Amino acid sequence: MLARLSDTDRRAFREGARAYAPTLMAIFSWGLVTGIAMSKSVLTLPQALTMSLLCYAGSSQLAVLPLLAAKLPVWTVLLTAAMVNTRFVIFSVGLAPHFSYLPMWRRIVLGYFNGDVIYLLFVKKNFPTGYVPGKEAYFWGMAVASWLSWQVSSIVGILLASLIPDNWGLALAGTLALLPIMVSAVATRSTLAAVSVAAVVALLALDLPYRLALPFAVIAAIVAGSAADLMIERADLRRIRGVNDRAGDSR
Template sequence: MLARLSDTDRRSFRQGARDYSPTLMAIFSWGLVTGIAMSKSVLTLPQALTMSLLCYAGSSQLAVLPLLAAKLPIWTVLLTAAMVNTRFVIFSAGLAPHFSYLPMWRRIVLGYFNGDVIYLLFQKKSFQTGYVPGKEAYFWGMAVCSWLSWQVSSIVGILLASLIPDNWGLALAGTLALLPIMVSAIATRSTLVAVSIAGLVSLLAFDLPYRLALPLAVIAAIIAGSAADLMVERADLRRIRNSAGDSQ
């Protein structure tokens, strides 16, 4: 595959894979936890494998398992999965200016392979919008690493669930491994405000049904971050006006 790419795309693909590599153990841990949970739920082995390959969304997979076990209506399961994944609407809006030149089917494929960490690392590169040589290859370097790590770990969890003790704390290990990456993304005051508000809301809403804490935290973070940006812009505008008045 790499042989068919240009030199720029090959370098960008490898760079994307290298940038993503520090997160592989965390993703592997989460995939293993999700695979184990699916295997120990009401799903059969073929159903669990199909869910892993088609859904590729750990949070929503874990969210709907108790609903499937309780035999709730399918609309409840779908609604819960959609609510948990509302953050991908934001991710799609953030990626749209970068890949709007691509045909629809390629943008759909990009959307399937996108993920939280992929989006975060991609945005940290501060690419210009529109076509940039190597930009799509950089995305695919991360996406391929993420997808392979997730599927391998999830399938291992599904197949070997009976051999892996529940007290290994894999979910906690995966969360702790991702924390440095999330902290490094807090580069502005508005981002810090958004993260703080999201954490507070998610804690307060933790006991709500259908994992509603996650979409509520996302919405609160957007509002808080936007408000913080607006306050900073107004403060900068006042300083500019005051400086102009003093110079006169």
């Protein structure tokens, strides 16, 4: 595949894979946990393998397993999965200016392979919007590394669930491994406000059904971040006006 790419795209693809490499162990542990959970649920082996390959969304996969076990209506399962994945709407909005020039089918494929960490690392790269040589290849370098790591670990968890003790604490290990990446993303005051408010809302709404705490936290983060951006922008404008006024008085 790389041989068909230009030199720029090959370099960008490898750079994206290298940028994603530090997160592979965390993703692998999450995939392992998800695979084990699916294998030990009501799903058959073919159903678990199909869910891993088609859904590719660990949080929603884990969220719907208890609902499937309780034999709740399908609409309940779909609603819960949609609520958990609400954040991907935000990710799509963020990626849209970068890939709007692509055909719809390619944007849909990009959406399938997108993920939390992929989006975070892509945004940190600060690419200009629109077409940029190597930008899509950089995304694919991260996406391929993530997808392969997830599928391998998830399938290993599905096939070897009976051999992996429940007390290994893999879910906690994956969470702790991802924390430094998430913390490093808090680079501005508006981001800090969004993260802080989202954390509080998520804790307060933790006991709500259908994992509603997650979409509520996402919405609260958007509102808090937007409000912080607006306040910072207004403060900067007042400061600029103050400097201009003082400069005018000095003349």
